[in-house]
Amino acid sequence: MTTQQTTTGADRYVPTDAADLAALRSAAAGCRGCELHRDASQVVFGRGAPDARVVMVGEQPGDVEDQQGLPFVGPAGRLLRRAVDDAAIPVDQIYLTNAVKHFRFELRGRRRIHQTPDRVHIAACRPWLVAEFAKLRPRVIVVLGATAGQALLGPSFRVTRSRGVPMPWPDSAQRVGDFPDAPAELVATIHPSAVLRADDRDVAYRGLVADLTVAGRLLTRGHP
Numbered sequence: 431m432t433t434q435q436t437t438t439g440a441d442r443y444v445p446t447d448a449a450d451l452a453a454l455r456s457a458a459a460g461c462r463g464c465e466l467h468r469d470a471s472q473v474v475f476g477r478g479a480p481d482a483r484v485v486m487v488g489e490q491p492g493d494v495e496d497q498q499g500l501p502f503v504g505p506a507g508r509l510l511r512r513a514v515d516d517a518a519i520p521v522d523q524i525y526l527t528n529a530v531k532h533f534r535f536e537l538r539g540r541r542r543i544h545q546t547p548d549r550v551h552i553a554a555c556r557p558w559l560v561a562e563f564a565k566l567r568p569r570v571i572v573v574l575g576a577t578a579g580q581a582l583l584g585p586s587f588r589v590t591r592s593r594g595v596p597m598p599w600p601d602s603a604q605r606v607g608d609f610p611d612a613p614a615e616l617v618a619t620i621h622p623s624a625v626l627r628a629d630d631r632d633v634a635y636r637g638l639v640a641d642l643t644v645a646g647r648l649l650t651r652g653h654p
């Protein structure tokens with residue numbers, strides 16, 4: 431969805447004739463669809479096997495991801511990998527990406543403090559997510575937290591209300607993407623950073639693993 435306010439959106443930067451994910455990734459390096467590219471070090475595109483059947487969608491790259499150019503390589507990523515393991519989802523079945531592909535932060539002194547992306551950034555960046563889905567055609571989409579939920583399910587999405595229950599790919603998202611046969615099911619859960627911030631980390635972690643286990647089970651089931 432392009433908006434004509436502060437951003438023009440990623441649409442015009444997403445090649446319609448991209449052969450594969452690698453072609454999308456290199457095109458994303460040139461994206462100027464919103465202002466976030468200006469202060470970030472580099473774009474952080476998704477990564478994983480092109481035939482992965484699970485796509486996990488986070489919020490945006492963090493400080494470490496921004497420096498390394500890879501998603502989920504910082505503390506939240508380490509926790510997520512452990513949770514994926516505990517949920518018995520094979521790693522080679524997973525493609526990791528983010529709703530927003532440049533790091534949004536605020537400088538305090540020399541520290542870069544994470545800032546949640548605004549709705550305008552989520553909308554601007556969504557064409558990249560849609561393009562990734564179109565190439566991957568995943569069986570299961572895991573929504574990690576509120577930002578990913580808003581990108582895929584709209585502004586009324588609430589993690590607490592929807593987590594851990596498989597949902598069909600909703601109509602609103604179908605119109606955003608181009609999924610002729612809409613094969614995916616979606617499972618929402620909390621963001622791994624929320625586990626790191628939780629008062630009771632063990633409880634939060636177990637909740638994350640339980641939701642991921644639900645997603646993992648969908649893989650062993652056939653299509654509805």
Ligand code: URA
Pocket residue numbers: 488489490491492495500501502503504506507528623
């Ligand atoms: N948090 C995210 O949402 N994505 C990353 O890639 C890293 C941390």
Ligand code: SF4
Pocket residue numbers: 439440458461462463464465466467473530531532551554555558
């Ligand atoms: Fe483009 Fe997304 Fe980066 Fe904005 S955040 S410049 S839309 S890749």
